[in-house]
Amino acid sequence: MSTSLQPLRLGKEGETGLFIEWNDGHRSVYTWKNLREQCPCASCREEKLKAEDPFRILTPEELKPKPPLAAVEITPVGYYAYKITWNDGHDTGIYTLENLRAMCECPECRSSATQNQQTSSA
Ligand SMILES: [Zn+2]
Ligand SMILES: [Zn+2]
Numbered sequence: 436m437s438t439s440l441q442p443l444r445l446g447k448e449g450e451t452g453l454f455i456e457w458n459d460g461h462r463s464v465y466t467w468k469n470l471r472e473q474c475p476c477a478s479c480r481e482e483k484l485k486a487e488d489p490f491r492i493l494t495p496e497e498l499k500p501k502p503p504l505a506a507v508e509i510t511p512v513g514y515y516a517y518k519i520t521w522n523d524g525h526d527t528g529i530y531t532l533e534n535l536r537a538m539c540e541c542p543e544c545r546s547s548a549t550q551n552q553q554t555s556s557a
Contacts, residue, residue: 440457441457441458441532448464448465451466452464452465453465463541465539466540467504467505467506468504470506471504471521471525474519474525474527476527478527501523504522504523506520506521507520508526512529515533516529517535
């Protein structure tokens with residue numbers, strides 16, 4: 436592989452997401468929703484593994500109207516990752532650069548992801 440991938444610039448993509456410009460010239464875009472859904476922290480991963488209980492009673496906390504999901508802070512963690520603090524207070528997700536690049540939602544990456552699935556020869 437080439438030299439390690441590093442973001443050159445990172446910022447808000449409109450009101451709904453994030454962009455990252457990489458040192459290889461690629462510009463990644465993300466929506467807050469997808470980033471949050473793919474939060475790599477332990478509690479979010481556990482949450483996803485749990486089967487949804489159809490008879491579960493929503494807590495008053497869950498029934499409260501929520502503001503649209505957004506990140507309030509993105510802080511670098513060493514040279515390899517970013518920590519995202521969300522507007523609902525969640526801040527335990529550490530997104531590695533590798534993960535972020537793999538999660539890229541730009542049209543180019545999304546179409547190459549489907550191509551890879553078809554050929555599946557790494
Ligand atoms: Zn999380
Ligand atoms: Zn991309």
